[in-house]
Amino acid sequence: MLVSKDDDFRLLxxxxxxxxxxxxxxxxxxxxxxxxxxxxxxxEVLSALESGETLIELR
Structure with a gap:
């Protein structure tokens, strides 16, 4: 898992x-x-990952 603030990674x-x-x-x-x-x-992040989410936004 990658953690980033960079929008380029979201596009990737x-x-x-x-x-x-x-x-x-x-x-x-x-x-x-x-x-x-x-x-x-x-x-919440761990639950989302376990359910198969691949893009999780942290606001």
Whole structure:
């Protein structure tokens, strides 16, 4: 799984749908805020991956 804020990776994932991408669209924030958000959404992200999702957006 790739974690990126770069839209180019989202476009790449659309062309290669087997690739799994966590696309971060939160805007600029500190590392601490980003890690806190990851902790909150981790169960949802894992559930989405288990159900076969390949593009997950983190807002």
């Amino acid at each position: 994932q659309l062309r290669e749908p087997r690739a799994r991408l966590l696309w971060v669209t939160m805007g600029n924030c500190s590392r601490a805020v980003l890690l806190q958000r990851f902790e909150v959404v981790l169960p």
